[in-house]
Amino acid sequence: MYTSTSAYKQPVIRLSINVVENLAHEILLLKRSPHAPLGAGRWGFPAGRIEGRETPSQCALRELTEEIGAEHRIESISTLGPVRDTFYGGIFDIYLFHHRWLEGRIVLNHEHTRYAWMGREIYKRYSVMDGIDEDLAYLTIWPRGFLNQDKLPR
Numbered sequence: 001m002y003t004s005t006s007a008y009k010q011p012v013i014r015l016s017i018n019v020v021e022n023l024a025h026e027i028l029l030l031k032r033s034p035h036a037p038l039g040a041g042r043w044g045f046p047a048g049r050i051e052g053r054e055t056p057s058q059c060a061l062r063e064l065t066e067e068i069g070a071e072h073r074i075e076s077i078s079t080l081g082p083v084r085d086t087f088y089g090g091i092f093d094i095y096l097f098h099h100r101w102l103e104g105r106i107v108l109n110h111e112h113t114r115y116a117w118m119g120r121e122i123y124k125r126y127s128v129m130d131g132i133d134e135d136l137a138y139l140t141i142w143p144r145g146f147l148n149q150d151k152l153p154r
Contacts, residue, residue, distance in 0.1 A: 005016075012091040014082070016060035017047040019139055020074065022101040030067060033111055036096075039129035040043040043116070050125065056081065056095035064099075072104025080138055087130035098139045120146035123125065134142060 020028040029043040048063035050056055057079075059137065064074075081095035101134040106115050133151040137144055144152060 014056070014095070015047055015052055016056045016063060016095045017045050017135060018097050018098060018099060018100045019045055019135055019141065020062050020064075020101050021077070021141060022117055024117070024119070025142075026119045026126060027136070028068075028101065028152045029107075029118055029128065029132075030112040030115075031114040032129070033113055033142075036111060040130045041125045041127075042122075043118075044129040044132060045135065048126065048133055050095075050138065050148075057097070060095070060097040067109050068115070069105065069109075070108030071107065073102040074099040077115050078139060080085040085131060094135075096139055098133055098141070124148060 016142070020029055022028070028046070031043050032039045032045060034040060034041045046064050046067040048066070050059040064072075064151060077098040077100050079095070081096050082093040083096070085092040085094060091129060116126075123142075123146060128148075130151065133147040136142055136147055137152055
């Protein structure tokens with residue numbers, strides 16, 4: 001669950017998270033390497049740490065290029081943040097970027113082993129990282145009934 005940043009101490013890490021949705025309303029999920037320090041072997045979004053003087057938006061675009069390659073075209077739908085995580089002890093400030101996939105090709109980097117476009121009907125079958133359901137709920141991508149209810153804010 002994420003919450004307002006005012007309720008906690010300063011974040012340790014600031015992250016930009018990309019939620020990419022195609023025209024069929026499927027979301028792009030990447031399977032993390034079994035050696036990943038966070039969410040090993042689980043499905044997640046293209047995301048990463050905001051570096052130095054980088055803006056959250058600059059980070060989001062950099063991470064997309066690093067994790068799925070540069071051969072794609074997207075458009076921005078909405079943004080949200082910062083919101084504070086609670087699954088990881090409140091150490092992350094999260095900036096969410098909702099994009100529409102227009103065209104392209106996905107070329108994974110070494111951090112991921114697979115990718116999938118997932119529709120809401122099959123989403124619950126996949127082992128996703130903590131926080132993914134909240135991201136989808138906050139951005140109102142799908143109705144809450146398609147998400148893992150035990151991983152949603154109350």
